[in-house]
Amino acid sequence: MLPDSRGVSRRAFLKSAVAIGGASALAACMEREEVDVPSGVDDPSSLPERQHAWNDVLSRDDAGNVVPPRHHALVHLDLDDTPTADDRETVEAALRVLERAYERSNDGVLATLGYSPVYFDRFDSELPESVHLPEPRSLSDFEDPALDTPDAILHLASDHASAVLEAEEAVRGNRDTANGVDVDAALADVFSVADRRSGFVGEGLPAENQDTDGVPDSEPVPEDAPFYMGFESDFEKSQATEDRVTIQSGPFAGGTTQHASHIDLNLTQWYEQDDRESRVAQMFCPAHADSGAVEGTGGNLGTDPGMDDCGDPVETGEDRGVVGHSQKLQRVREDGRPVILRRDFDSTDGGHAGVHFLALQREIAAFERTREAMNGDEVSGETPVGRKRNNGIRQYLSVTHRGNYLLPPRSTRALPTPEGSDA
Numbered sequence: 001m002l003p004d005s006r007g008v009s010r011r012a013f014l015k016s017a018v019a020i021g022g023a024s025a026l027a028a029c030m031e032r033e034e035v036d037v038p039s040g041v042d043d044p045s046s047l048p049e050r051q052h053a054w055n056d057v058l059s060r061d062d063a064g065n066v067v068p069p070r071h072h073a074l075v076h077l078d079l080d081d082t083p084t085a086d087d088r089e090t091v092e093a094a095l096r097v098l099e100r101a102y103e104r105s106n107d108g109v110l111a112t113l114g115y116s117p118v119y120f121d122r123f124d125s126e127l128p129e130s131v132h133l134p135e136p137r138s139l140s141d142f143e144d145p146a147l148d149t150p151d152a153i154l155h156l157a158s159d160h161a162s163a164v165l166e167a168e169e170a171v172r173g174n175r176d177t178a179n180g181v182d183v184d185a186a187l188a189d190v191f192s193v194a195d196r197r198s199g200f201v202g203e204g205l206p207a208e209n210q211d212t213d214g215v216p217d218s219e220p221v222p223e224d225a226p227f228y229m230g231f232e233s234d235f236e237k238s239q240a241t242e243d244r245v246t247i248q249s250g251p252f253a254g255g256t257t258q259h260a261s262h263i264d265l266n267l268t269q270w271y272e273q274d275d276r277e278s279r280v281a282q283m284f285c286p287a288h289a290d291s292g293a294v295e296g297t298g299g300n301l302g303t304d305p306g307m308d309d310c311g312d313p314v315e316t317g318e319d320r321g322v323v324g325h326s327q328k329l330q331r332v333r334e335d336g337r338p339v340i341l342r343r344d345f346d347s348t349d350g351g352h353a354g355v356h357f358l359a360l361q362r363e364i365a366a367f368e369r370t371r372e373a374m375n376g377d378e379v380s381g382e383t384p385v386g387r388k389r390n391n392g393i394r395q396y397l398s399v400t401h402r403g404n405y406l407l408p409p410r411s412t413r414a415l416p417t418p419e420g421s422d423a
């Protein structure tokens, strides 16, 4: 890829433009990106009821794995009062602008709007039993995250940095048009923006963004890695299906829950002391390191990382002093698949390499038990010969923030009451 006149590669600039945000980043980005972003639809009846129904419209790689959009923004929104019918109309109209402006695809823009427990606290009634949406909390003894409490969260995603930025400027009320469509309503007419976070995922982007705290100066991130830690992670068989994460009954049937944490990565030891075999052992499992099952970033694994061959994590911990991240998570699988659908992406927010760990699941409890399995408390501590065990990738991660949200189905996505209606 060619550096531009200021020595910044075009793709790295596009990523950092999303990190910077705002009108001037958008203007600079549009000038450089020069893409035709496909339009959305005027008739919303063709749109799915599930806001999270992304997999059918996302690209697939040669093996058949879903390829996530490359650029992301998470916009935190606050609401002062109890919403009125007018507020609901405005929010619905603002979301319709995005749907008219952008095709739902990697080339267009995908969006979801979710609501936190704090949002629902303002109503007299409670959420129904079919929705499990606790306040976020610390999920291990070794973390002390800030607990995010915006009322709502908007997730915007596209392969085009300019499309993410433009969509964000539109919902903030800073643009008259979005991809040629009139912006006749904005989320900012009802909400105030409390925070924004951003990130990227996909081949090349982590390497291009490795000049940041948390990654050693030797620029060790493989050129083709989709994530900072150097491996693919979105294998079809190591993801829950969208059906598995969808709420089945009650007023929010067709919705899902979203956990969004921010994790700082500290990769000095990962890249400077651990060799490749040890990285494979810690990420997948020691058996995969022994057999050479993982080539490069893991693209050779197709749709299935073959975790059945890894053996019991406690035994591996005893025998080898290392247990794989993914190996520990096998025991929370149901019907051979995980119960969470990961849509995480990397980030340089705060000037530090990190991950926005965004996961969808039918109930937040499914995320919490997955995280507990990842803690692997039963495999921590010292081995019989006094060596400290390497417990997956835990030691490279510090969770800085956690937030929980309900993503209602499309029909009740505009400021729902706990009953799922605007009654």
Ligand code: HEM
Pocket (backbone or CB within 6 Å): 227, 229, 231, 232, 233, 234, 235, 237, 238, 239, 263, 283, 284, 305, 307, 325, 326, 329, 330, 333, 337, 338, 339, 340, 342, 355, 357, 367, 370, 371, 372, 374, 393, 397
């Ligand atoms: C933030 C840094 C993280 C990185 C770099 C990372 C990386 C990976 C990679 C490379 C895989 C692929 C191996 C496979 O598919 O079997 C994987 C799988 C997985 N990860 Fe992570 N992960 C991270 C954090 C988390 C967290 C916080 C959770 C949830 C608590 C999580 C849950 C999972 C699950 C459920 C799987 C699939 C396991 C299975 O196949 O059953 N990961 N991760």
